[in-house]
Amino acid sequence: MSLIRSWVESANSPTHPFPLNNLPYGVFSTADTKKRCGVAIGDYILDVQALQANGFIVFGSVFNDPSWNAFMEQGRDHWRQLRERLTALLAEGADEQEQLAAFLTPIEDAKLHLPIVVTEFTDFYASKYHAMNVGTMFRGPENALPPNWLHIPIGYNGRASTVVVSGTKIVRPCGQTKALDADMPSFGPCNRLDIELEMGAIVGRPSEMGTSVSVDQADEMIFGYVLLNDWSARDIQAWEYQPLGPFQAKAFATSISPWIVTTDALEQFRATTPERERDLLPYLRESKPMLFDIDLEVGLAPEGMAETVIARTNYNQMYYSAAQQLAHHASSGCAMRVGDLLGSGTISGPGKSERGSLLELSWGGKEPIKLKDGGTRSFIEDGDTLTLRGAAHGDGFQVGFGECVGVIIPVKE
């Protein structure tokens, strides 16, 4: 597939994240208007609620709420119908061009909000490079991978109340930490604040309690993907996580990018999971490629200074796909709901510069990263801006995710 040209001229640039091939869904408002659903096209947002109100699309009341949840509920046939209709309406030469121009808002004039109501948030641990890096640091290379790792897409329940949209300021978390030689723990601001570069998969169709879903069904249940930063307090995590896993170390914030790039937009970028080192149990086997070839990078900019790109990797480096994770999630009979968000787990590649967390990049603080304008970083300092970026690269076009940005601010006194 090559670039599909639009009458929105900015969408035809080979380097623009939002060409007609993409059509990512978000929720926006302006100084004068309320939150509502929109779709990005070039430098603009097309108001989907207005399309419905004016009869250009016919999806009932699903766009009355400022979230994509009600539309997702309608299922994949409707998802495809809307995409086909938007593609026709926005294509070069479309008859509706003049009427629709009134429903375009420049992205730069809009405030972007969470595109969905996040029902529940689950985070996984599914990059083998990441698991090996972290395991090697804490347990040595022989015991790096837990015994279950090659059999289970390991996951844990996260906290949905603090999933926020890109741009939301993140307060440095507080918590209990304990120095190795201390008798007692102490309570205070986190000293080893970190990012985790992840993709978030958005569940668009439910499963019933007491039933499971196949990997193929799971792939069909995923509405789309966002960039996800699973902010992590490493010092809090180290002291709290045994025996029941991370809790407050991850509960204070998770940032996602504002645009849902649909599975339909990513179809041509499907990528295979790697050769299995141990056979997967049948319930986890994929019938087709279910990862995606998405280039990812992380930028770090200290307050008032230039950004340094500190990591570049690709979502195709994962050992488990989101579809496998979702099938595992439902395998016990756990009901899945529309709006559930599944974090891929930190995405690291094999190279030193392909690591998706500062913990790995600075090797636990032993090898601080050098920044462009001077200075170094082992972990995040107050005032630092962390930016995730992602895009799938086609022939003469991109399917971009935009940015997932967070600035760290000090603890409120």
Next chain:
Amino acid sequence: MSLIRSWVESANSPTHPFPLNNLPYGVFSTADTKKRCGVAIGDYILDVQALQANGFIVFGSVFNDPSWNAFMEQGRDHWRQLRERLTALLAEGADEQEQLAAFLTPIEDAKLHLPIVVTEFTDFYASKYHAMNVGTMFRGPENALPPNWLHIPIGYNGRASTVVVSGTKIVRPCGQTKALDADMPSFGPCNRLDIELEMGAIVGRPSEMGTSVSVDQADEMIFGYVLLNDWSARDIQAWEYQPLGPFQAKAFATSISPWIVTTDALEQFRATTPERERDLLPYLRESKPMLFDIDLEVGLAPEGMAETVIARTNYNQMYYSAAQQLAHHASSGCAMRVGDLLGSGTISGPGKSERGSLLELSWGGKEPIKLKDGGTRSFIEDGDTLTLRGAAHGDGFQVGFGECVGVIIPVKE
């Protein structure tokens, strides 16, 4: 305090769970009527939505939805006002008796539903007897308590989508398990299905992201309590839980009792946490008793056979209170929301018959429990009915929770 007499005669029995002293809140429907909020009094449910519609109470539109969430949002002043008003309306000699009789439905004619929309579910691990029992089984008595246990009310995020009301049938979960001597794990129905006897605390007031709450504030944020059965698949848990905690072993179901017993109804039953073995950090210290003296028991009835009470304990046996757990939960800056449900963790006492799980009662299956009608149990079998019961005992009256019942049915093929 002694029994407060009501014109609903059945409420005046010293052994009835729902005297006027209690006034627990639920959601009910009948064959002919929709789900709506109600309050239990003796053998009846008083229709709270009808009270509002007919001007007996004045709380705006909060009872339009069939859940207590909107009412909880209004805050503690409103909680107390409603309780005072209901107490007056239902007291012996109340002028409104004749008019209100029309709004009573016999409990036996009603279907009970989840009393709240569960926003998120968090489960804790806060009985020292339970932690010692489990730790001793898996790591020996010297290493039974994790090093952080006496400092942190350890918790993990659970799954809200499968919190169900008492009476809901529970499908035996499936999952990965691995025998110690096996090379590969296998997938199939759980063979070590268990209960966890817990109390659930319902968060009625929110906290803002990036801020914390004190233990005193946390105590004020808790609307009330329910009985909670944190169904657990021990064999799945054993294989999956390292390194990120329980996931599918707990995700398939959590049952709660249908009636929220408010913190206000429990005031006179406050109990202290035990002497601290290590000083708590200041953010976890309580200014007054924040546990409650609630007698608890567990019954097990094989299909078609009599029930055996397999455990009796008390909520006052916990090391950490729900208020301490909630303060810890918000300590990182994690936003808490109305409708959040916090499981206390398994409640075990010091004695052998005071253990709140089959894992402990049968000592990992090595000492099967004897049942009244013959037969034994190490873990739950298909067709078994498990019933939790709880009540605080006053002078000539009870504040009861009713029952939290679940029947295990086989995996659907």
